[in-house]
Amino acid sequence: MITFGENILLWRLHRSLSQAQLAALSNIPRPNLSDIEKGKRDVTLSTIRSLANALGVLPGTLVNGEPPEHKKHAGDLSREFMERIAASVARGNPPGDREERRLYQLLREVLSSSLKCTRAPGGRLPLPAGKSGLAWLRLRAFYPPEIVNSLITRTREHAERI
Numbered sequence: 001m002i003t004f005g006e007n008i009l010l011w012r013l014h015r016s017l018s019q020a021q022l023a024a025l026s027n028i029p030r031p032n033l034s035d036i037e038k039g040k041r042d043v044t045l046s047t048i049r050s051l052a053n054a055l056g057v058l059p060g061t062l063v064n065g066e067p068p069e070h071k072k073h074a075g076d077l078s079r080e081f082m083e084r085i086a087a088s089v090a091r092g093n094p095p096g097d098r099e100e101r102r103l104y105q106l107l108r109e110v111l112s113s114s115l116k117c118t119r120a121p122g123g124r125l126p127l128p129a130g131k132s133g134l135a136w137l138r139l140r141a142f143y144p145p146e147i148v149n150s151l152i153t154r155t156r157e158h159a160e161r162i
Helices: 004-014 020-028 032-035 045-055 059-063 079-093 099-120 130-144 144-161
Strands: none
Touching: 004 032, 004 045, 004 059, 020 032, 020 045, 045 059, 045 079, 059 079, 079 144, 099 130, 099 144, 130 144
16 A cells, blocks of 8 residues: 555656646645655645645545556456566566566566675665665555565566576
């Protein structure tokens, strides 16, 4: 589950808006919007309504943590599908299917430094940060935790065999 602020960030990026643009559309000062996205500021009902209106979504969509395009990824993934993705990420070979390629890109971004550590003896997995942080957020937003965990585990296992 993603936080309210993370959901605002995902919707803002989905709408191709900068913080300044969303702040102007919602009549919220940009520093306040930044704090909301980081989870450092509580929001009022009027702020939620302003943000929802500016983003073109219902307030409940933001409050319930429904990221953009989340329904496309709602179903369970088959074991074969997850194995294909994990093997592709471990080898660095993008799959041809559009849906698989999207998941491949997110997982690859999140695990790029981790895969190098996995291949090294005694390597530890660092937590996603910086550039991979947004990919990590999208991965968590689009897929249930058990699927994300399974994909990460399977990818590490494939990487160890390479």
